[in-house]
Amino acid sequence: MQNQMMIEKLVQFTHLEKLYGYLPGMDEALMARLFGLDPEEYREVRSRFDANARGAARELLEEPGFAESVDRLPFREGDTVVGVGDSITDDLQSWLEIVRHLLQERRPEDGIRVINRGLSAHTTAMVLRRFIADVVSLKPDWIVCLLGGNDATRIGPEPNKPQVSIEETAENLEAIRRIAREQTGADWVWITPPTYDEERASSLPPFEMGQSVFRNDDIVAIGDYIREQGDTVVDIQEVFGIPADPELQGPDGVHPSLAGQKAIARAFVERLSESLGGGTEDV
Template sequence: MGCCPSLSTPFFFKGTEKKGELYNMTTIHQQQLEKLIQFQHPEKILDFLPGLTETQIATLFQLDTADYQRLKSRFQEQVRETAQSLLDDAAFADGIDRLPFQPGEIVLGLGESSTDDLLSWLELLRQAFELRRPHDQVRFVNAGVSGQTTTQALRSLTATLLQKPNWLICFVGANDVQRIGFPLAKSLVSLEETARNVAAIQHLAATQTKARQIWIIPPLVVSERIAANPFFQRLQLTWNNEDLIALGDLLRRKSGDVLDLQALFGNPTSPDLMYPDGLHPSLAGQQAIVRALVKHLIERNT
């Protein structure tokens, strides 16, 4: 999607691609198709097209509408079950009760595939909140787009902010440090440009809304998994922990309210918290993120 492969694409096609057929839909197995639907949401990319229907979106995946809806409903059910499991922990349930979101407020998550994921921290937070505090009518907006850099997030920000969020949770930057081509391995966005983009996002959000901003620092990757991924190797894609550490340092300097996933996931990153591609948080990782975010919001509000 977009000008470059998204963060999620390599995981879907790992081990299934044939030479010259990296994106041939006829070669995708059911598991890969489910992962595409989990992470790729054309309606966000094609939002300039009026009246885009689920039937049209299903066609893009070569599915009929019923099958597409059935697959999406599986993720919705998995989110509900996982959120309920989280709420079975009395401490987490108490945390949801104490979250400082006021009735009718809007919580907007700006991010890439780690947010766009149908099983993401934001979807878990949405479901847990709705199960625990349904009468508060807090609206959660998932503005994550797989593959999005800070440059692309900035490009669409003024439209995004028209929703006037009360809370803006930013989880971006991992795509900025993606490197393309061997041995040059140029990053998509330089660290200096990332710094300017972050400053611009912060300024626009502060001047055009009254939203409280929270920035999430992306975790480190599992380097050996990335190095072993045939899709990454064929397209000459890589992510370096040195770049992610530099990004983390930048966000700590630039952002006052920061949730640090590099500290949470560890260095080296715990493999259990990442999918087999070494790049994306697994469901266990997403649960760790939402737990940490709830705790962070409560601590910052006391």
């Protein structure tokens, strides 16, 4: 049972087609085997997480006034919306997957494409290296960026340091934004990375083994940089609180629970529909 849970977590957050899709033979059958599953089992695990995202979307649409907020999202017919991020976005039941289902449920006739370019375990430096090939090449109309969690991860016993300093994180995000501005006509949306439940994270065996340390001071500093930007900002740190609401953070204290992902999707829709909203009426 423990081994099965570990495999399902790997499938939830590790998407080999994004990382190694260029390799010959990297098809569904091979990916299933690498996870120790047959193709039918692999599809079943993936579809279960997708069903969670779809269910969260339907629950949001039942909230008073929320469906109308989805209608007011400023995405136009045929737009391509690309989400850039780490495991919080790459998650098969992430906020972006919930948004994709919201649009499919509420505005299917608009044909809006939602492309998930989240890459688990990636820092801003790693995303910068892949940004032109992974994002610019898609000719996006919208880019939504939620990065910083891996930059802020500290490694080793104290005194330790984040994997990427706040100064370098800011420079990387600035470079990513500049490339997008100069090479695409995309509208840009920032999302601040969610805060942690430090107590949970400090007691998780895999984090203890890797000596990974998570501090809210570090992630809030990244949020402070993002909040200063001139583009639209969805402030998830305000939603999660400090420390993070235990209902919104998952068992590891770092990756949001399904409720947390749903809260991110809600905040994203409400922020865009209020500040930029026009939706299908303006098409």
